[in-house]
Amino acid sequence: MTTNDILIKVENLKKNFDSIEVLKGINSEIKKGEVVVIIGASGSGKSTFLRCLNRLEESTDGHIYFNGTDITDPKTDINLHRQKRGMVFQQFNLFPHMTILKNMTIAPIKLLGLSKADAEKKAMELLEKVGLADRANSYPSQLSGGQKQRVAIVRALCMNPEVMLFDEPTSALDPEMVGEVLTVMKELAQSGMTMAVVTHEMGFAREVADRILFIDEGIIMEEGTPEEVFTNPKSPRLRDFLSKVL
């Protein structure tokens, strides 16, 4: 692969919360079309790392390049950059005062300048894909957790992002709803979307990931293909972690 294929490049990323060092220097690259799954124990810094990619957390030190632009530079228009990155949260974070359709169309209309008709057409197509077209005029409170998360995913897709960031998308769901969300994510991965996913769903990681990052103590302790990570873990920390979650 040439360097042109690198979408996100992270250099020596550090993040402190007051005096606590959460990220101690992360170096990584995410290529176009790649699905990277980030695993690690809770408190290891994996969510912080993902949120830094969108600057929802401001990094303390280091650089993040997105298509070659340093987004940690204060001069970079972060709002414009965030438009190109879809984010899905553990708690869904749908806007409760808007219908599903409005949730999905408000950003494309206000930020991309789409007409209401165009935005709604696109939103309906996406809702159709995830089987929720009939809920377009419902409010988030009328949906189940799994439905909310599917809406949250397609809401992000309405902005035509170049990469999708998932922050523990299934952790707040009842077990029987995890599958429907993972299915949507799998389809998204198969369609060629670049994805960075923080998750505890090891089955999903094994099946869908191109590469797995194991974050521990604020650094990438180990990385590799699912095959390498799951069947032949090198570091004792990873072996220990896998013995607990598998």
Next chain:
Amino acid sequence: MIKILDWLKQLWESFSHEFDFVFIQGGRYQQMLTGILNTLKITAGALLIGVLIGIIVAAIRSSYDKSRVRRGFGFTILKVLNAICKIYLTVIRGTPVVVQLMIFYFLVFVSARDGVPVAIFAFGINSGAYVAEIFRGGIMAVDNGQFEAGRSLGFNYVQTMIHIIIPQMFKAVLPTLCNEFIALLKETSVAGYVGVMDLTKAGNSIAGRTYSYFLPLLTVAAIYLVVVMILTWLVGILERRLRKSDH
């Protein structure tokens, strides 16, 4: 039975005679109408200014409280603005509204001839302080995830506030806000201190002219009551409409 009817008839006659004397003769009802109009004008104007100031002050104060990056040029500006807001809140909430009104009328807008715009301004500034704290509470109560979701879609800070946070905040604070509006309406009854012919002043002036206090004062009280009831009713309708999204 006939006695009761007679008594009622007499009562009605004395009432209509009193009413005619107090309100109709000398066209004194016109004073009442001017009073109602001025009270409504001042309340509506002050409400508008109060909500505007309230949103701005609440936005500044809550961004300061929530800001996680606590250094750099932007934060310094926020810190200064927050300090100004705090002084405003302390001074306005720490002094009686009637004193503020007189300060504005007799010391600040010395050349003002009409007291109504001055009263609108003074009550607006006053109400803004209370509304600001109501709004701030509302903004702080909206889940931070809402803010992050807005920002992650690419909205800037102000857009996130306008499209996502403030509509949710407004719904949460509506009952408290209605309380503040009711209080404001009744507080405007001190506008007479700066020579504004408001509802209270009109009633008082008619009472003074006719030496009849019963009807003018009870009429004034009844009108305030009716306006408050209408306001409460309207807010109730608004609340029900906003509640459409939670089932």
